[in-house]
Amino acid sequence: MSFASSLWQHARWGLLLLLLLLAAPPLVTAQETDRQDTFVYGINAGIPDAVIGTFAPPAVDTIYLMSTETSILSPRITSVYYWPITNDYRASWNVLNEVVEGDLEIMRGLQTIETIKQTTYTIHFHVGRGSANKPTLYIGADAEKANAQFQADQLAYRNAALAYEEARLAWLDAAREAQSLGVAPDDLPKAPVEPAPLNTYSTGLNSGFPLKLEPGDYRIRTKTADGTIVPKSERRLVVFEPRRTAVGYEVIPEQRWTFPEESNDPEGAILGAENTVVYLKPFVTREYPAISYTRLQNPQDASVAQAGEWTWVAGEPIEDSVLELVSGNRVITQIPLQAYTVKQTPGGEYGYEILEYNASTPDLTPRIDFVGYRLPFTSDNRNFSIQLRSPDDTLLLGSNRVMRVAGRNSPILLGFISLLPLLAGAAILGWRQQQTSRIKTDNAA
Amino acid sequence: MSVTRSSSTLRWHNIRRIATQQPRETIFGWGIYSVTAVSVGIAALLIFNSVRFVGESSLNIVAQPFLLPLQTALTLAILFVAVEATLSIARPREQGSLQILFFAPIDETILIGGNFLAGILVYIFFVLLILPTLFLLSWATNFVIPAQLIWAIIPTLFVVGVAVAFGLFVSASARSARSAVLILVAVILILLGLQSAYSALLSIPPTSRFYDALLFIRTVLANLQLILLWISPFHMLNVILTAALNDDWLVLLRQTGIAVAATAVWLFTAVRMLRHRGVLP
Numbered sequence: 010m011s012f013a014s015s016l017w018q019h020a021r022w023g024l025l026l027l028l029l030l031l032a033a034p035p036l037v038t039a040q041e042t043d044r045q046d047t048f049v050y051g052i053n054a055g056i057p058d059a060v061i062g063t064f065a066p067p068a069v070d071t072i073y074l075m076s077t078e079t080s081i082l083s084p085r086i087t088s089v090y091y092w093p094i095t096n097d098y099r100a101s102w103n104v105l106n107e108v109v110e111g112d113l114e115i116m117r118g119l120q121t122i123e124t125i126k127q128t129t130y131t132i133h134f135h136v137g138r139g140s141a142n143k144p145t146l147y148i149g150a151d152a153e154k155a156n157a158q159f160q161a162d163q164l165a166y167r168n169a170a171l172a173y174e175e176a177r178l179a180w181l182d183a184a185r186e187a188q189s190l191g192v193a194p195d196d197l198p199k200a201p202v203e204p205a206p207l208n209t210y211s212t213g214l215n216s217g218f219p220l221k222l223e224p225g226d227y228r229i230r231t232k233t234a235d236g237t238i239v240p241k242s243e244r245r246l247v248v249f250e251p252r253r254t255a256v257g258y259e260v261i262p263e264q265r266w267t268f269p270e271e272s273n274d275p276e277g278a279i280l281g282a283e284n285t286v287v288y289l290k291p292f293v294t295r296e297y298p299a300i301s302y303t304r305l306q307n308p309q310d311a312s313v314a315q316a317g318e319w320t321w322v323a324g325e326p327i328e329d330s331v332l333e334l335v336s337g338n339r340v341i342t343q344i345p346l347q348a349y350t351v352k353q354t355p356g357g358e359y360g361y362e363i364l365e366y367n368a369s370t371p372d373l374t375p376r377i378d379f380v381g382y383r384l385p386f387t388s389d390n391r392n393f394s395i396q397l398r399s400p401d402d403t404l405l406l407g408s409n410r411v412m413r414v415a416g417r418n419s420p421i422l423l424g425f426i427s428l429l430p431l432l433a434g435a436a437i438l439g440w441r442q443q444q445t446s447r448i449k450t451d452n453a454a
Numbered sequence: 455m456s457v458t459r460s461s462s463t464l465r466w467h468n469i470r471r472i473a474t475q476q477p478r479e480t481i482f483g484w485g486i487y488s489v490t491a492v493s494v495g496i497a498a499l500l501i502f503n504s505v506r507f508v509g510e511s512s513l514n515i516v517a518q519p520f521l522l523p524l525q526t527a528l529t530l531a532i533l534f535v536a537v538e539a540t541l542s543i544a545r546p547r548e549q550g551s552l553q554i555l556f557f558a559p560i561d562e563t564i565l566i567g568g569n570f571l572a573g574i575l576v577y578i579f580f581v582l583l584i585l586p587t588l589f590l591l592s593w594a595t596n597f598v599i600p601a602q603l604i605w606a607i608i609p610t611l612f613v614v615g616v617a618v619a620f621g622l623f624v625s626a627s628a629r630s631a632r633s634a635v636l637i638l639v640a641v642i643l644i645l646l647g648l649q650s651a652y653s654a655l656l657s658i659p660p661t662s663r664f665y666d667a668l669l670f671i672r673t674v675l676a677n678l679q680l681i682l683l684w685i686s687p688f689h690m691l692n693v694i695l696t697a698a699l700n701d702d703w704l705v706l707l708r709q710t711g712i713a714v715a716a717t718a719v720w721l722f723t724a725v726r727m728l729r730h731r732g733v734l735p
Contacts (some may be wrong), residue, residue: 271515274519276518311669431488
């Protein structure tokens with residue numbers, strides 16, 4: 010075999026390999042997700058201070074909702090795929106989002122207790138937190154009216170923003186011209202005022218079943234106009250309510266203000282060290298069944314399996330009450346809510362100081378870092394409790410907390426107390442011994 | 455009529471005789487004082503740790519103050535009376551004194567009833583011993599004892615009833631005192647083990663929000679807790695004390711009812727078993 014033919018032989022194999030390599034990229038693609046167009050319930054679950062948007066694919070057998078708020082279930086056909094990285098099903102609403110016409114049948118046992126017609130709804134989300142900024146749910150004619158108003162507001166804002174932009178450009182030109190003519194800065198034309206931002210977001214008009222049911226265990230299904238049950242629409246519905254509602258406190262120790270702790274249980278106690286200070290921030294807290302609350306937020310969640318466990322959930326802050334210190338059934342002092350500024354002080358005890366906010370001293374207290382009730386633990390008052398009184402002079406239920414200044418913690422003293430039952434035993438057995446000896450002596454005599 | 459009345463009076467008199475004999479022996483022995491000292495010692499250690507935490511971090515928010523110290527002390531009390539009940543029939547039967555006792559106008563119901571009441575009286579004495587010391591601990595450390603917890607001691611009498619009745623059943627059915635104690639220890643280990651395993655699993659977070667490797671074990675143990683509500687006095691004690699602390703009177707009443715039902719079942723089976731096994735060693 011000549012050198013040239015050997016070279017050609019090798020080149021042929023090389024060419025073949027090169028062709029294979031060039032053909033390879035179209036063969037190597039990202040893993041395809043196995044999509045399926047299927048029935049799901051879109052869920053807008055109402056909770057006291059928010060609306061949680063989730064969905065229930067066919068793999069989810071049970072939907073959890075709260076009895077205290079109106080929620081919306083939207084029957085939809087959508088494209089669902091399994092996402093192995095997070096081990097859950099996801100919906101491609103942008104690929105397919107088809108409304109399923111029909112009514113929702115709610116059953117308890119074998120009996121249908123209610124049939125709900127599908128209606129239009131819209132949810133308006135407001136910027137910020139707190140009861141004033143709770144999302145608003147509009148249903149039926151109200152939804153259409155609210156949506157029309159929102160669109161009008163949106164249009165008005167857009168026009169105002171456009172007008173502002175035009176006015177701002179005109180003002181810039183005028184200011185530049187005036188500047189070039191040597192007009193004094195005070196005599197320059199006034200800048201236009203920016204329109205107030207639109208702090209509301211809307212889901213737009215949608216259709217779904219509004220639900221507000223008594224706590225309990227139900228079954229639901231979607232029934233079309235011809236009486237057939239939509240496949241995969243039958244689910245279990247658990248409606249729950251808080252077991253207890255109380256006032257929780259965020260407790261900020263002065264020594265570590267960035268690490269607050271929470272006191273939710275009304276029967277709980279707050280123990281503090283002598284001569285320390287804590288700041289309390291009250292909020293509404295509700296105790297829910299852990300499994301129900303977790304699965305309301307994510308119906309596919311597997312992190313809670315046990316029924317019978319309870320969880321406290323912090324809600325709206327309380328900012329209109331007065332904190333009372335109670336000792337021996339007597340209110341000894343009332344503490345108002347106060348804003349505080351944390352000022353960094355290098356070399357200080359904690360590296361910072363917590364100062365009462367004062368708007369008239371912007372150099373010393375330039376901003377509000379937190380708002381709360383200041384509560385010192387002193388040796389003068391070692392046992393007391395706190396409670397919140399609302400502006401209408403009523404005590405807030407569940408706001409009471411036992412407060413204690415921690416006492417002596419001598420292991421010798423505690424050990425001695427532990428031995429007291431043995432001492433009592435020794436006394437009783439000694440007395441018994443004495444009695445027995447006396448009887449023996451008497452008998453002998 | 456008068457014969458029936460005198461018969462029932464005599465039965466009650468005999469039950470009382472047996473019921474007072476056992477506590478008398480317990481009071482004049484070191485056992486109860488040693489166990490009480492241990493239970494108060496454990497409670498003191500738990501309180502010491504809580505208060506020391508305040509010293510270290512300046513703040514300690516206790517969700518259920520004094521629940522764990524009291525629960526520990528009462529658990530030891532239940533164990534003590536359960537062991538005494540377990541020995542109350544098996545030991546005299548092994549020694550042959552039970553046969554002699556039955557020459558008196560005593561039957562199985564009187565013996566079981568008397569020993570049952572004895573167990574309850576010993577428990578009351580145990581509680582009377584530990585309560586002042588727990589108050590002393592609270593006073594010394596300025597720790598809180600919620601009033602609900604003190605009141606909750608009353609319904610725990612029904613829980614102790616379950617433990618004593620079960621102990622009597624084991625005692626009536628065992629071949630010897632040693633085997634009775636071994637059976638009791640095995641049952642206690644299983645019950646406490648299941649309860650502790652469940653509590654321990656609660657503190658282990660799931661592998662991820664979407665996947666939990668321990669899901670099967672969690673589900674099994676969670677379902678077993680429902681069974682424990684009916685059979686385990688330790689679980690009943692936990693439910694009753696927690697319910698009292700949370701002012702959840704419905705749960706408290708339900709659990710008390712369950713305890714009464716379980717006690718009745720164990721007492722009935724204990725009587726039947728004693729009749730079946732007899733009084734001979």
